[in-house]
């Protein structure tokens with residue numbers, strides 16, 4: 001064991017308020033910086049257990065220190081780190097107040113050093129930092145560090161949940177602890193690092209054992225951003241609101257900006273995705289759909305969806321999945337959806353997510369949100385022309401479509417979720433139980449497992465603090481992790497597998513259509529597998545892409561449905577199958593749904609429904625009161641595990657996860673808990 005440096009309490013402890021002022025329960029503004037008066041028991045080698053744990057008020061205490069708040073000499077803080085959170089006990093003039101910042105609200109902490117000041121200004125350990133001369137900090141490795149201040153600063157970042165009548169909101173709070181008991185920065189830093197390690201271990205749910213912290217998974221997060229999603233502000237949103245949160249949580253990431261439709265899909269299909277710990281999309285449900293389907297186009301799809309949880313930070317116009325997750329986990333969403341979801345993805349937790357395998361005449365795809373035909377899909381697609389007004393486009397177009405109501409002839413069949421499904425004919429036999437990985441993977445493969453490295457920088461990316469960005473134009477150099485702590489912290493059985501390859505009827509390639517699968521890169525080069533004409537189409541056309549994923553348990557789309565299914569033929573206003581509570585932020589479509597219940601909620605509205613019934617249906621969608629309480633022959637919602645829609649013509653729109661697909665026969669079956677989605681806890 002090394003000799004411990006001598007412990008010397010400082011005399012003047014009354015300085016330095018930095019960071020953002022906060023309202024706190026102590027009645028004063030801000031406890032942003034408190035100053036370490038003495039050190040706790042020290043262990044140097046980074047391997048030993050933290051100080052002996054005690055229990056106070058039912059909470060396990062890992063660390064305790066006394067701190068003094070700057071500028072209030074008579075005020076003392078006892079700061080305790082427990083399994084409940086960071087407890088700050090303030091003693092001032094004989095009175096005591098206590099506040100605990102819940103552990104679940106803390107996203108991380110960082111050890112920093114003070115930054116060199118401009119010439120002439122004083123900055124030694126004993127110097128006072130007035131609020132007008134705010135503390136500026138830098139990374140320990142920065143060349144701008146102030147050698148004369150040997151203090152180590154621990155910034156603790158929390159987003160405290162405040163409940164109000166409208167649900168609540170999260171308020172950002174920074175607690176800064178200044179460690180300055182020793183004469184050398186290294187010794188003070190070791191103290192700060194000990195706190196950092198304990199906080200990090202508690203936040204990530206690891207046993208609190210070590211004095212230094214190393215993440216269990218050092219891989220970065222893959223972030224894919226669609227700059228065209230919603231009203232086109234995803235880049236700015238990310239830069240201003242998301243990047244700083246990743247920095248605060250010390251989660252490194254690689255950021256890729258999509259170049260065109262299907263870019264993300266090809267990226268995850270072709271890249272070595274195991275370089276990353278998870279995939280976060282910044283955009284709408286459409287970009288999430290692309291990434292999910294890109295993973296199912298990999299021969300190793302099973303490993304990929306198992307090892308890579310997916311997250312979403314909503315910048316689209318619908319944002320059904322992001323809203324569903326926040327709703328189910330009671331996270332405030334409406335006022336700051338980006339904040340809610342960013343906090344969620346840095347937490348590192350995930351839930352299983354049901355996925356529906358959808359089959360049309362020419363495509364196979366995997367859906368996480370919905371399949372629709374008629375009214376809601378019409379509104380979704382036709383309101384595209386109002387994209388500039390954001391989510392309001394749905395409301396405006398709903399009114400329009402209600403006035404000019406259309407109905408569609410066809411047939412709807414479904415397998416009720418609560419009916420015994422052991423007698424499903426045609427290899428049906430769907431299960432309402434959870435999906436087990438008893439699905440053999442296809443041996444035959446024609447997937448293009450080539451890399452889609454950026455052709456300019458060859459995919460080698462430069463480091464940039466918390467995040468990593470591309471080093472060439474194609475990788476978008478303009479877009480860097482903008483965190484600067486001076487400013488950045490101021491933020492407010494089945495059919496054979498061949499049917500995955502050939503469609504049920506046309507026996508053509510399943511990859512959307514050849515038009516959509518064309519890789520339209522203006523930076524094309526010969527090593528681009530999508531440009532060389534190596535595919536079956538030859539001549540530079542898009543190659544064929546294999547869709548993997550679990551095989552269907554349903555009869556072919558051209559074959560009759562099993563006898564156990566219910567069938568309704570006639571005229572319909574709409575048929576919509578959903579497996580999340582929300583189809584968009586304000587469309588609370590399937591109130592009883594959850595992420596992994598193995599149920600598809602099938603809403604059927606038949607022709608003959610009155611306009612007033614329809615109006616009340618549409619008005620009720622935002623509150624989840626759209627389904628008539630009394631049995632209604634025109635509007636019904638049925639829990640099913642599989643369905644088929646067979647339009648008589650090609651009129652009207654059909655959508656999968658809000659994206660338009662060909663209007664024709666379509667069927668879907670649920671695979672419970674097939675993938676993983678990031679959730680807050």
Ligand SMILES: Nc1ncnc2c1ncn2[C@@H]1O[C@H](COP(=O)(O)OP(=O)(O)OP(=O)(O)O)[C@@H](O)[C@H]1O
Pocket residue numbers: 226227228229230231258259260261262263282283284285286287288290315316317318319320658659
């Ligand atoms: N760089 C790009 N340029 C043009 N289109 C893109 C680009 N990147 C992705 N896309 C396409 O944009 C479509 C819409 O994307 P996204 O879902 O992110 O936004 P949205 O439609 O506004 O949101 P939501 O789906 O929640 O309504 C997707 O189908 C995707 O294929």
